[in-house]
Amino acid sequence: MPANTANAMERKTGIALWRQVADRIRQGIGSGEFDGDGRLPPETALAERFGINRHTVRSAIAALVQEGVLRAEQGRGTFIQRRRRFTYPISARTRFSEGLRDQARDRRGHLLAHARETASPRVAEALGIPEDDPVIRLETLSEADGRPVSRATSWFQAERFSGIADAFASSGSITVALRDHGVADYLRKSTIVSARHAESADLADLKLAPGAIVLVAVALNVDPDGRPVQFSETRFAADRVELSVSE
């Protein structure tokens, strides 16, 4: 029986075999393939199933152990380390930390980088400012219970929000950082959701494997007067997050 026509790993794809195997195992876990006892088949069985060498399976498992997806115990077997999927609400009052309040004990935002630059056509149009006006860009990472959940790029008008980077760095919260700049309240005006493969930089920050999928939310927040305050593109790890749209 040519059992491997569907299972066969592809070579010369630019993705190392062990990474493809890791993806497959992760996918299998996601679709409940090993739900019975939460235990992975032995390395030799996996090697046979995928039509590859046992050492390649071991590389894949090592990576998944490193990621926290699996837990290997010598002499006993390899087991699934179960995690929940976070549900992230999108509404007029969307805020990261509040949205996950009931789902994670520990929620925090990190500032990875920031820069002052001129607005690209896309950013300028979103923020309603002239092209090439100065803006501040924040590169941020959000974690819940120690796991990276989303990676965002945000733009703010530079004049109005000159100290936004420091404010975010110290508070880890956009809500607090905006409050420091006189924005007591803000509303989500629009959100465009799409999905694609994660890019290399996001793979690293979100601790994802190549081929992983990100949910992309491009959003505009406005103050109570309707003036744009924040334009952002957030990439959510699709295997850890779902978005809930409610009225």
Next chain:
Amino acid sequence: MPANTANAMERKTGIALWRQVADRIRQGIGSGEFDGDGRLPPETALAERFGINRHTVRSAIAALVQEGVLRAEQGRGTFIQRRRRFTYPISARTRFSEGLRDQARDRRGHLLAHARETASPRVAEALGIPEDDPVIRLETLSEADGRPVSRATSWFQAERFSGIADAFASSGSITVALRDHGVADYLRKSTIVSARHAESADLADLKLAPGAIVLVAVALNVDPDGRPVQFSETRFAADRVELSVSE
């Protein structure tokens, strides 16, 4: 000049260099880096910028051409290939055909299959009926301008919507089919959006390549009295559709 410390590609990561370069270029396109004339810098310039060989850049470009992101013309240059994505609105009044009214001349729904079955726990909970109550399941495909856009599985309470399959088959519209069953109006109560790789059946129906991504929307529609009428799981081809959440 160590100009490449920030730009340098990483080796021995299990991700081929040309793939990392392709990601970088795709990202650049997404952030509007080449918006001026929609033209990529010459291969030699990209090679220098990334600190790699021109041939490696060429591999990356070849992959992006294959994806439909770029278009290369000998002697002229390499250009960004803009593709049009349908924007599908999600709101309290979400309806497929109306949502795409301004974006596609031709919109239609096809009934692929239908069955009468008993409600699974998930379906029963969503529709607010006892488990194992009879329901009708519709398998539908939606197209816009001749391109498959989404593939949906819908469940309806069997008693109340006994002729829903025929009504949908003849009209190609859920709105019309529900009206035939006395539901003059309905509202979107909740939508959960996630993303994953397409399953093989959906690949065929949506005419997608293996490894393609689908946006999954699990939704509940209710009548004006708040009674559930339709529970559905819709898979959108992620490279053809984005979802717009607006107030």
Next chain:
DNA sequence: GTTGATTTGTCCGTATGTATA
């Protein structure tokens, strides 16, 4: 219309990394 500069397309060879046996 010709020439030269620019840019993509193709071919060669070599070195190293990855996976298998």
Next chain:
DNA sequence: GTATACATACGGACAAATCAA
């Protein structure tokens, strides 16, 4: 540990197409 096969990356040379002086 060794041998083999293939994929990846680099370097150079030249052909083919385009465009402007």
